[in-house]
Amino acid sequence: MANTLAAGNLTFNPLYKEVKIRITRSLAAGEWQSGEALPSETRLAAQFNISIGTVRKAIDELVAEKILLRQQGRGTFVATHTDDRTLFYFFHIVGKDGSKELPVAEMLSFRNGKADSENAVRLKIAHGAGTLRIRNVLKLGGTPVIFDDIVVPAALFADLDEDTFGKRDGTIYGLYQARYGINVIRISERLSAAKPPLRISGLLGIRHGVPALMIKRVAYTYNDTPVEYRVSWVNTENHEYLSDLWKNEAK
Amino acid sequence: MANTLAAGNLTFNPLYKEVKIRITRSLAAGEWQSGEALPSETRLAAQFNISIGTVRKAIDELVAEKILLRQQGRGTFVATHTDDRTLFYFFHIVGKDGSKELPVAEMLSFRNGKADSENAVRLKIAHGAGTLRIRNVLKLGGTPVIFDDIVVPAALFADLDEDTFGKRDGTIYGLYQARYGINVIRISERLSAAKPPLRISGLLGIRHGVPALMIKRVAYTYNDTPVEYRVSWVNTENHEYLSDLWKNEAK
DNA sequence: TTCGATTTGTTCGTATGTATT
DNA sequence: TAATACATACGAACAAATCGA
Numbered sequence: 099m100a101n102t103l104a105a106g107n108l109t110f111n112p113l114y115k116e117v118k119i120r121i122t123r124s125l126a127a128g129e130w131q132s133g134e135a136l137p138s139e140t141r142l143a144a145q146f147n148i149s150i151g152t153v154r155k156a157i158d159e160l161v162a163e164k165i166l167l168r169q170q171g172r173g174t175f176v177a178t179h180t181d182d183r184t185l186f187y188f189f190h191i192v193g194k195d196g197s198k199e200l201p202v203a204e205m206l207s208f209r210n211g212k213a214d215s216e217n218a219v220r221l222k223i224a225h226g227a228g229t230l231r232i233r234n235v236l237k238l239g240g241t242p243v244i245f246d247d248i249v250v251p252a253a254l255f256a257d258l259d260e261d262t263f264g265k266r267d268g269t270i271y272g273l274y275q276a277r278y279g280i281n282v283i284r285i286s287e288r289l290s291a292a293k294p295p296l297r298i299s300g301l302l303g304i305r306h307g308v309p310a311l312m313i314k315r316v317a318y319t320y321n322d323t324p325v326e327y328r329v330s331w332v333n334t335e336n337h338e339y340l341s342d343l344w345k346n347e348a349k
Numbered sequence: 350m351a352n353t354l355a356a357g358n359l360t361f362n363p364l365y366k367e368v369k370i371r372i373t374r375s376l377a378a379g380e381w382q383s384g385e386a387l388p389s390e391t392r393l394a395a396q397f398n399i400s401i402g403t404v405r406k407a408i409d410e411l412v413a414e415k416i417l418l419r420q421q422g423r424g425t426f427v428a429t430h431t432d433d434r435t436l437f438y439f440f441h442i443v444g445k446d447g448s449k450e451l452p453v454a455e456m457l458s459f460r461n462g463k464a465d466s467e468n469a470v471r472l473k474i475a476h477g478a479g480t481l482r483i484r485n486v487l488k489l490g491g492t493p494v495i496f497d498d499i500v501v502p503a504a505l506f507a508d509l510d511e512d513t514f515g516k517r518d519g520t521i522y523g524l525y526q527a528r529y530g531i532n533v534i535r536i537s538e539r540l541s542a543a544k545p546p547l548r549i550s551g552l553l554g555i556r557h558g559v560p561a562l563m564i565k566r567v568a569y570t571y572n573d574t575p576v577e578y579r580v581s582w583v584n585t586e587n588h589e590y591l592s593d594l595w596k597n598e599a600k
Numbered sequence: 601t602t603c604g605a606t607t608t609g610t611t612c613g614t615a616t617g618t619a620t621t
Numbered sequence: 622t623a624a625t626a627c628a629t630a631c632g633a634a635c636a637a638a639t640c641g642a
Contacts, residue, residue: 112628112629112630113629113630114629114630135607138606138607138608139607139608140606140607148630148631149630149631149632150631150632151629151630151631151632152629152630152631154608154609155629155630162413168607168608168609169607169608169638169639170607170608170609170637170638170639171606171607171608171609171637171638171639171640172606172607172608172638172639172640173606173607173608173639174607174608187594190592192539284594285594286591286592286593287591287592287593288443288589288590288591288592289540289562289585289589289590289591289592290562290585290588290589290590291542291543291560291561291562291563291583291585292542292560292585293558293559293560307544307558308544309542309543309544309560309561310542310560311540311541311542311562312542332542334540334541334542334543337541338539338540338541339539339540339541339592340537340538340539340540341441341537341538341539341540341590341592342537342538343438343535343536343594363609363610363611364610364611365610365611386626389625389626389627390626390627391625391626391627399611399612400611400612400613401612401613402610402611402612402613403610403611403612405627405628406610406611419626419627419628420619420620420626420627421618421619421620421626421627421628422618422619422620422621422625422626422627422628423619423620423621423625423626423627424620424625424626424627425626425627602642603641603642604640604641604642605639605640605641605642606638606639606640606641607637607638607639607640608636608637608638608639609635609636609637609638610634610635610636610637611633611634611635611636612632612633612634612635613631613632613633614630614631614632615629615630615631616628616629616630616631617627617628617629617630618626618627618628618629619625619626619627619628620624620625620626620627621623621624621625621626
């Protein structure tokens with residue numbers, strides 16, 4: 099009888115890897131919305147005509163990658179960009195006393211633009227392609243600590259405008275996910291120390307000559323597709339960047 | 350008959366978690382040396398009197414945490430601090446052109462010291478306890494880029510001296526592991542931007558007024574036991590700190 | 601409140617495939 | 622070639638959590 103899944107597959111992956119790819123494809127296609135439950139493991143096994151253990155192994159990996167979320171007795175869900183998830187996996191600035199807190203964003207500007215060469219390389223779009231560019235100040239404990247300069251391809255966020263962005267409810271990635279079906283699942287950040295431009299040091303209350311942390315971030319969705327490029331400046335007089343792989347992982 | 354493993358256990362973990370704890374205990378006790386093979390899964394299952402699937406599930410997690418390493422046909426091994434592992438999981442400085450390269454260390458000094466309050470907190474030792482303090486300059490492509498100030502509890506590294514440290518073969522964590530049975534399995538780093546002290550900017554060829562990246566790292570072994578505190582200064586004119594969770598993970 | 605259906609979590613067992621020595 | 626070790630896949634049974642009737 100055989101394995102209809104592996105058929106027509108030139109690179110012979112194990113079955114569970116194929117299932118994982120299939121599920122990822124469905125996710126990328128927006129087949130299940132954020133927070134929505136996938137079909138039960140039993141149903142998936144029946145659909146794919148494989149054993150439940152194999153389905154579980156595929157889902158295991160997606161759960162480990164924080165793409166899916168399992169809850170005993172309830173089901174398996176597409177991970178949502180809640181505040182908690184942001185705090186754990188996408189926001190790395192903490193107080194020097196160790197305090198973790200979600201920032202409050204204030205939009206400074208929202209403009210249309212064209213991709214410069216850096217944008218083009220990082221976002222894998224054409225030089226000169228249309229972009230949206232948002233500048234934010236992020237406050238922690240009421241005081242401005244971070245300046246964000248966000249660039250996204252206009253093509254991905256068709257009708258996004260200043261109002262939609264400014265009046266969003268929740269995090270920025272939550273907006274991408276809920277309104278545009280774009281699910282940020284991974285970020286890559288490159289950090290260096292630099293003297294902030296005058297305008298920015300002014301915004302962040304950085305005294306003259308005091309350096310700041312510059313972070314260049316690319317956010318990716320499924321299949322390593324970049325969807326956002328962000329340059330941040332951080333006042334590290336009272337805060338710092340925490341890089342603690344695994345600390346929040348499986349116990 | 351029952352489950353001899355779970356017996357006497359007040360917090361009722363699943364069996365495979367107990368097995369994981371047991372294996373971790375053996376690792377912490379130095380039962381298997383670095384690079385050495387653990388008993389085969391079949392043998393472990395027999396020892397614990399459980400099924401092989403349960404053993405595999407326990408090992409799965411330790412492999413995911415990079416503590417163990419599995420090789421089909423060969424066995425399961427205690428992960429070794431090779432150059433590759435260091436480059437992937439413990440060394441985050443890359444060229445701005447994206448180049449990854451292992452640094453060459455040059456020892457500047459090796460001294461005995463006493464834990465200051467910062468050392469005491471981070472290393473969870475008594476204030477004033479004996480420490481060893483090593484200063485290094487790390488070169489990338491022949492030029493000095495990083496200054497390291499390393500502090501370790503003297504109690505953990507009984508007979509470590511300047512010669513042993515300086516003439517080591519391989520990475521520093523490799524030395525800890527091979528000679529003292531101390532296996533660094535996780536690091537936590539806190540980054541900020543700052544003006545480097547004159548002595549350090551001189552060493553790294555940083556021009557006056559140019560900021561540097563300061564990194565405070567704590568290295569941990571099993572059970573979240575800290576074993577090293579390290580303050581690094583990085584010249585980020587041509588290099589940057591790369592924070593790319595998962596990028597090197599399961600594909 | 602209780603009960604039953606549903607869903608994921610754990611554990612066992614077996615068979616077979618693939619890589620290493 | 623044979624033995625050994627991990628990898629994949631299947632199936633079954635029961636536990637634990639959730640949710641609605």
